[in-house]
Amino acid sequence: MDAFREFIPGAANRHNYGQDRRGPQNPRLSQERAPIIECLLRYRDTVRxxxxxxxxxxxxDPLLLSLLGQETFLSDVTGVPAMDELHEPQGCIRQAQELAADLFGAGHTFFMVNGTSxxxxxxxxxxLDDGDYIIIPRNIHKSILSAIIMAGANPLFVRPVYDEYLGFALGVDAQGLIRYLQTNPDARQAKAVLLVNPTYYGTSQNLRPICEAVHGQGKLLLVDEAHGPHFHFHRNLPEPALRAGADAVAQGAHKMLGALTQASMLHVQGPRIDLARTKAWFQHLTSTSASxxxxxxxxxxxxxxxxSGPELIGRAIELAGMLREEVNHIPGLYCFGSEITGQPGVDALDPTKVTVTVRELGITGYQAETFLRDKLGIQVEMSDLYNILVIVSFGNTEADIRALLEGLRSLRRAVEAGELPRDLQAAQQSIPDLPPIPEMALSPRQAVQSKWERVPLEQSKGRISAEVVTCYPPGIPILYPGEVISQETIDYLRIISRLAFGISGPxxxxxxxxxxVRDV
Structure with a gap:
């Protein structure tokens, strides 16, 4: 900290708060600078x-102080004049956001303190305005549904490609989406298209032709790039959404970069985005006591x-490659790699996302995650019916990878010795096909704001859902608020309810x- 303090202009003068503020007459700041940290260091000796x-x-409290340390509390300040103010930044926050916009290639960057959500x-x-239509994939994050509800918008759903063997959704088929835009009458009324790219599992689609088609119809392309902020910093990663031409991109800097949990960015660019409106909504939705x-x-x-981006991300890619190669030498385990690309919904892969498929062992991913955590003290990112997901960061070491590999070998030995039951065989015996996408009778906002009642599943045919129902696999919502419950949906949910799969939403x-929704 002291070494960095020496680097900072004005750090010797603790009252020199306004120094180096960037304005029209000031030269562009160097990317070596850290304006917010510089202000925090200048402020640390102030009487508060x-x-x-x-x-x-x-x-x-001494217990919390011992956990977090004095330095953490010294940097936990509020929006006093010396520290700038997130809602109307003119000093260090403005400088930091401009540096981020320059680095990521955005027209404007917003620092977000309430997550990528x-x-x-x-x-x-x-x-979007009230009543607008937006085209979205079926496997969106819940925050997108929340935003659609708040906006009063109407979703037009497209189904992502689903991999039966791996048991999860890939991206949207680009050519299929373009055909939908060109031929479907409903698509013509949409104001925007929102895509999730990359997926949680690291699969990525080619956004350029989609962007051209979307913009060709005068629509906005919005991208949930929560898991892809590192794409900008290595040639062996998928193309970033901003570079492909997206109008607005939400990124989770805490997911794949070195920021703290809940720290994210929103990038916007180009003439299609109303920057003043975006700033207004940012202020409506962001705490006035930003951390x-x-x-x-x-x-x-x-x-x-x-x-150091290319070097650091390259290190993560190298470690992930080592993990993927070694896992594929363990009998009963499989890690997909570049062989998955080229099929519909997958044009590229983020190699730092390592999906370990355990289905050939006869166990579930849930069992594998629990074994690694409870027996060996290894926590992976997540699990589903067939897989565990590992995210490899530049913060990991070769020792971390070796520990996981030994843990996976121990997992296999435990299964072979009968110490873990082969739960997968019973679970997957009768997984049904997905039902058709239901008819949307009400907007999601109308549905969640309506009076509701609870009815038996078998008596719900023709009723309008007032909640989300998601089953894992496939991790794609079966029902959204406002959708009409069909007999096919009832039959699907009846079977799924007996299989002890993960259920989210209801x-x-x-x-x-x-x-x-209660009948009027």
């Missing part, structure tokens, strides 16, 4: 008679990528009953 109440840690909310609400710990971490993550996880 303002929020927060812990006063730089002097009033903090907050970035998505701002992105969608700034693009400077999160803001500083965004500033630092940007600086780190600017100075209040009744047994699927014995569903929440539906």
């Amino acid at each position: 008679l303002h929020m927060p109440g812990h006063r730089g840690g002097k009033g903090a 907050g970035a998505i909310h701002t992105m969608v609400l700034s693009a 400077y710990l999160l803001l500083a971490s965004l500033d630092a993550a940007r600086r780190q990528m600017a100075l 209040e009744d996880k047994t699927l014995t009953t569903l929440r539906v």
Whole structure:
């Protein structure tokens, strides 16, 4: 910290808050700078008679102080004049956001302190008015549905490509989406298209032809790039959405870069985006007490990528490649790689996402995750019926990878010795085909704001769903609020409810009953 303090202009003068503010007459700041961190260091010795109440840690509970350390509390400040203000940035926050925009190639970058969900909310609400239509894949993150509900918009769903063997959704087939845009009458009324790219599992689609088709119809292309902020920094990664021409991109800097959890960015570019409207929605949706710990971490993550991004991301790619190769030498386990690309929905792959498929062992991914965590103290990113997902970061070491590999070998030995039951065989014996996408009778907002009642699943035919129902696999919602429940949907949910799969969304996880809009 002291070494960095020496680097900062004005750090010797703790009252020199306004120095180096960027304006029309000032030269562009170097990417070596970290404006928010510089301001925090200049402010650390100030006598504090303002929020927060812990006063730089002097009033903090000793237990929390021992956990987080004094430095954390000294940097937990509020939007006093010396520290700029996130809603109307003119000083260090403005400088930091401009540096990020320069690095990522955006017209404007917003620092988000309420996660990528907050970035998505701002992105969608700034693009849509009440009653507008938006084309989205069926496997969106719940934050996108929340934004659509808040906007009062109407979703037009397209189904992503589903891989039966791996048991999860890939991307949207680009050519299929383009045909939908060109031939479907409903698509003509859409104001925007929103895509999830990359997926949680690292599969990525070619956005350029989609972007050309979307813009050719005068629509906006919005991208949930929560898991792809690192794409900008290595040639062996998929093309970033901004470079492909997307109008707005939400990124989780905490997911794949070095920022703190909940720290994200929203990038916008081009004439199709109303920047003033986006700024207004950003202010509506963002806390007026933004965490400077999160803001500083965004500033630092940007600086780190600017100075060392290719080297750091390259290290992660190398470690992930080692893991993938070694896993594929363990009998019963499989890690897909570049061989998955070229099929519909997958044009490229993020190699730092390593999916270990365990279905040939006869166990579920849930069992594998539990074994690694409870027996060996290894926590992976997530699991599903067939897989565990591992995210390899530049923060990992070869020792981490070796520990996981040994853990996977131990997992196989435990299965072979009968220490783990082969639960998968019973679970997958009768997985039904997905039912058709239901008819949308009400907008999601109308559905969730309506009075509702709970009815038995078998009596729900023809009723309008008032909740989301998602089953894993395939991880694609079967019902959204506002959709009409068909007999095919009832039959599907009846079978799924008996298989003990993961159920997300409904209040009744047994699927014995569903929440539906009350008939008037």
